[in-house]
Amino acid sequence: MATPHNAAEFGDIAETVLMPGDPLRAKHIAENFLENVTQFTTVRNMFGFTGTYKGKRISIMGHGMGMPSISIYAEELYKFYGVKNIIRIGSAGAVLDDVHVRDVIVVTGASTDSKMNRQRFKDNDYSAVASYENVAALVEAAKENNVEVKVGKCFSSDYFYTPNPEFFQTLKTYNFLAVEMEAAALFPIADLYGAKAGCVLTISDHILREEYTTAEERQTTFTQMMTVALDAAIKVA
Numbered sequence: 001m002a003t004p005h006n007a008a009e010f011g012d013i014a015e016t017v018l019m020p021g022d023p024l025r026a027k028h029i030a031e032n033f034l035e036n037v038t039q040f041t042t043v044r045n046m047f048g049f050t051g052t053y054k055g056k057r058i059s060i061m062g063h064g065m066g067m068p069s070i071s072i073y074a075e076e077l078y079k080f081y082g083v084k085n086i087i088r089i090g091s092a093g094a095v096l097d098d099v100h101v102r103d104v105i106v107v108t109g110a111s112t113d114s115k116m117n118r119q120r121f122k123d124n125d126y127s128a129v130a131s132y133e134n135v136a137a138l139v140e141a142a143k144e145n146n147v148e149v150k151v152g153k154c155f156s157s158d159y160f161y162t163p164n165p166e167f168f169q170t171l172k173t174y175n176f177l178a179v180e181m182e183a184a185a186l187f188p189i190a191d192l193y194g195a196k197a198g199c200v201l202t203i204s205d206h207i208l209r210e211e212y213t214t215a216e217e218r219q220t221t222f223t224q225m226m227t228v229a230l231d232a233a234i235k236v237a
Ligand SMILES: O=P(O)(O)O[C@H]1O[C@H](CO)[C@@H](O)[C@H]1O
Pocket: 020, 021, 022, 064, 065, 066, 089, 090, 091, 092, 160, 180, 181, 182
């Protein structure tokens, strides 16, 4: 049955869903990487598609920006549509000297400035970690595709335009590989439903060096990340 945010019927969505923030990126991926594609939702223009990749059924759906947004879509996918694994495929900023624009990051866990997990976990710190199977499959798929990846933790922020930019130095001190806005909210929702979640990111900008990728460069790296994510997804499925 459809939800307030998703027009799909049960069975329209594959057990594995790859999720970028941008619904237009979801459309681009479905059109360029999947076969036998059908669109299952256009509600709020948060497009979702199901198709096949190397013969395996996979869905791609946008999740919007920020933790409240991904929480709505991920919770509904796990709870109402029988989804077993969600892999976020996103862009992120970097703060470390040896992380560069276009680098691909496999996320092991996420810290956050959001209160969402504290509300969920009665003001205790939630250990928001990716499912090991996804981390292992993403690393393996990267090796098979000759894509170099860095593996480690990210910081999920409520802010894109933070009022506390000095905090980026703290993230650097503690060796955070990427700054983005959703992973920390996704991982506990997977735990809640006994399901899996993962996250792979492409560095789109270096926050401290103020370096940015061009649209064309983002597309190339994005293609590498997509191949890694899709090959990993069918290993875990
Ligand atoms: O490119 P996506 O997947 O949207 O990810 C990053 O980009 C958005 C901010 O521009 C946030 O959603 C952040 O997490």
